[in-house]
Amino acid sequence: MAGYEIQKKTIRVIARDLEERAVTSVQVVESCLNEIEKRNGVLGAFLWLDKNIALEQAHLSDQRRKNGTTLGFLDGIPIALKDMILCEGYPATAASKILEGYMPPYEATVVKKLRRQGAVLIGKTNQDEFAMGSSTESSAYTACRNPWNLLRTPGGSSGGSAVAVSAGMCVGSLGTDTGGSIRQPASYCGVVGVKPSYGRVSRFGIIAFASSLDQVGPFAKNVEDAAILLNSIAGVDEKDATSINEPVPNYTRHIKADVKGKKIGLPNEYFLQGLSDEVRNRIVCAIDLLREHGAEIVEIDLPHTQYAVATYYVIATAEASSNLCRYDGIRFGPRRSDGHDLLSLYEHTRGELFGPEVKRRIMLGTYMLSAGYYDAYYLRAQKVRRLFAEDFKKAFLNVDVIVSPTAPTTAFPLGEKVDDPLAMYLNDIYTISANLAGICGISLPVGCDSLGLPIGMQIMADAFNEQTLFNFATAVEQEIPFNAHPPEIKEPGAR
Amino acid sequence: MVMFMAFAESDLLKVAKLARITLKDEEMPRLVLDLDRIIAFVTKLSEVDVTHVEPMSHAREQALFMREDEYSSVLGRDCLRESVGYEDGLIRVPKIID
Numbered sequence: 001m002a003g004y005e006i007q008k009k010t011i012r013v014i015a016r017d018l019e020e021r022a023v024t025s026v027q028v029v030e031s032c033l034n035e036i037e038k039r040n041g042v043l044g045a046f047l048w049l050d051k052n053i054a055l056e057q058a059h060l061s062d063q064r065r066k067n068g069t070t071l072g073f074l075d076g077i078p079i080a081l082k083d084m085i086l087c088e089g090y091p092a093t094a095a096s097k098i099l100e101g102y103m104p105p106y107e108a109t110v111v112k113k114l115r116r117q118g119a120v121l122i123g124k125t126n127q128d129e130f131a132m133g134s135s136t137e138s139s140a141y142t143a144c145r146n147p148w149n150l151l152r153t154p155g156g157s158s159g160g161s162a163v164a165v166s167a168g169m170c171v172g173s174l175g176t177d178t179g180g181s182i183r184q185p186a187s188y189c190g191v192v193g194v195k196p197s198y199g200r201v202s203r204f205g206i207i208a209f210a211s212s213l214d215q216v217g218p219f220a221k222n223v224e225d226a227a228i229l230l231n232s233i234a235g236v237d238e239k240d241a242t243s244i245n246e247p248v249p250n251y252t253r254h255i256k257a258d259v260k261g262k263k264i265g266l267p268n269e270y271f272l273q274g275l276s277d278e279v280r281n282r283i284v285c286a287i288d289l290l291r292e293h294g295a296e297i298v299e300i301d302l303p304h305t306q307y308a309v310a311t312y313y314v315i316a317t318a319e320a321s322s323n324l325c326r327y328d329g330i331r332f333g334p335r336r337s338d339g340h341d342l343l344s345l346y347e348h349t350r351g352e353l354f355g356p357e358v359k360r361r362i363m364l365g366t367y368m369l370s371a372g373y374y375d376a377y378y379l380r381a382q383k384v385r386r387l388f389a390e391d392f393k394k395a396f397l398n399v400d401v402i403v404s405p406t407a408p409t410t411a412f413p414l415g416e417k418v419d420d421p422l423a424m425y426l427n428d429i430y431t432i433s434a435n436l437a438g439i440c441g442i443s444l445p446v447g448c449d450s451l452g453l454p455i456g457m458q459i460m461a462d463a464f465n466e467q468t469l470f471n472f473a474t475a476v477e478q479e480i481p482f483n484a485h486p487p488e489i490k491e492p493g494a495r
Numbered sequence: 496m497v498m499f500m501a502f503a504e505s506d507l508l509k510v511a512k513l514a515r516i517t518l519k520d521e522e523m524p525r526l527v528l529d530l531d532r533i534i535a536f537v538t539k540l541s542e543v544d545v546t547h548v549e550p551m552s553h554a555r556e557q558a559l560f561m562r563e564d565e566y567s568s569v570l571g572r573d574c575l576r577e578s579v580g581y582e583d584g585l586i587r588v589p590k591i592i593d
Contacts, residue, residue: 102577103577104577105570105573105574105576105577106570106574198553198554198555199554199555212552212553212554213554238562241561241562242553242555244555304543307539307540307543309536310536310537310539310540311540313533313536313537314537314540321514325515328515329579330578330580330586330588331575331577331578331586332577332578333579334579335579335580337589340589340590341589341590341591342588342589342590342591343515344589345588345589346515347515347516347517348517350514350515350516350517351511351516351517351518351519352517354516356522359516359518359522359526360526360529360530360533362514362516363507363510363511363514363516363526363530364530364533364534366510366513366514367502367506367510367530367534368537370509370510370513376541377537377540379550380540380541380543380545381537381540382550382551382552383543383545383548383549383550383551384540384543384545384548385550385551386548386549386550386551387543387545387548389551389554421529421532421533422532422533422536425533435554436554437554438553438554438555463554463555
């Protein structure tokens with residue numbers, strides 16, 4: 001079958017086609033590779049891929065199917081990995097020059113799980129350097145563009161993983177979310193993205209940014225695919241002591257789109273200044289539809305919301321300054337030095353190979369942790385963090401989910417916030433709290449604005465209630481089917 | 496309440512030293528400005544009453560599980576091979592003590 005049209009097909013459909021021998025994994029993967037070849041030069045979604053390695057996995061999958069030894073539901077399905085995720089045989093750079101050429105000697109638990117399912121790991125995707133950013137513009141390697149409008153950001157930090165799914169370069173992908181890095185790019189690129197509860201997915205083999213906030217999660221074309229992918233990576237892991245030993249339900253089997261009698265919390269603080277009218281109206285429409293289907297809408301207060309961004313940037317930068325100490329030219333990546341001593345090697349390697357945003361955050365975190373400032377900033381932020389967690393705990397006593405926009409606007413123009421770090425940080429206002437509180441969240445597309453850019457709706461549920469997320473998101477998806485696809489690129493290379 | 500003190504170039508140099516990062520002269524004015532603005536912004540945390548609030552260092556505070564105290568090799572010495580200073584199973588670094 002020449003030209004298997006993968007762009008609109010979901011994991012569920014492709015798995016069925018593979019099962020019915022309507023297509024082979026090699027054909028599916030070739031279709032993705034063609035799309036990548038055609039569009040990656042412009043979109044910058046992938047940092048690395050090797051066609052032969054991808055096709056070899058597809059070939060092995062087809063062999064297994066022929067022999068009746070198919071491994072799992074994802075067997076033969078191409079999945080992309082954010083560059084933060086270690087995968088044996090694939091370089092891992094976290095989009096940083098300080099890890100240029102690094103080949104990890106082991107791989108992430110999530111990657112092992114995907115391999116066990118037979119997934120084809122198609123390549124490594126672009127991101128903000130060390131996941132520090134909200135636009136993928138801090139990648140040290142290449143620009144990443146939004147397939148809906150090439151002059152707009154795809155969001156970040158997992159921009160490449162969102163673009164790859166949106167543009168049909170793979171069927172699903174994994175990203176990481178420390179303050180919204182899965183949900184916000186999902187929102188900007190018109191795909192579904194899930195930030196699982198802290199501890200739901202193993203962080204073993206994930207390059208660390210802020211360890212008390214980081215989680216791995218899926219990008220997919222619809223809610224069911226996202227549930228399939230989360231099921232394939234979730235669960236306790238003896239190699240990650242922060243992973244939690246809670247049973248993982250079969251999300252897809254238990255999806256129930258029934259919202260009748262369920263309570264939806266609308267945080268008053270999330271619908272205030274800074275929210276674009278078009279985004280607000282679209283979210284309100286979606287909420288009205290849920291109300292028509294029997295959900296009860298309750299106004300709630302999350303009174304510490306105005307401190308979310310400040311709390312997050314103290315905690316995340318403090319943890320990052322500590323986590324990124326390991327990149328000093330000794331064990332990983334290239335070295336730089338202007339002298340003969342060890343200190344010069346450390347300082348020049350880090351000064352020359354970290355990008356501006358990473359340096360800014362390391363220095364901010366170092367400052368917050370330094371003598372004389374620790375109590376005023378870091379310790380205080382940890383206390384305010386508890387107040388956030390309590391705000392959510394209280395809210396979830398009364399409601400099943402909390403609904404909001406994923407981001408205050410649709411995708412913003414490339415370059416718009418690059419020179420204004422604070423404006424970039426404020427873009428994360430609705431997503432950050434879920435990481436601080438350790439709860440789960442999903443973003444799903446609910447329409448487009450007048451410029452044709454996707455609008456994302458965020459649903460949050462209490463920790464380990466991912467099933468509730470999938471149920472509500474499915475109800476929304478059934479009411480507001482999102483069938484739009486990014487426009488074809490007319491002139492390759494056009495800006 | 497914490498009074499916000501303007502972040503100066505001398506603070507930047509101190510922090511850069513602690514963070515083991517060399518800075519080029521042309522990077523400094525911009526960094527001072529950015530860090531000053533960001534620190535002024537996060538100083539608003541001083542408005543929050545945190546009396547009797549315990550710090551929260553982790554999203555899940557239940558006791559983390561422990562493993563048996565048994566040696567298990569996750570990575571062998573092979574992981575050293577990724578270093579550009581790798582030689583004969585060791586990593587060569589510049590002289591540390593004169």
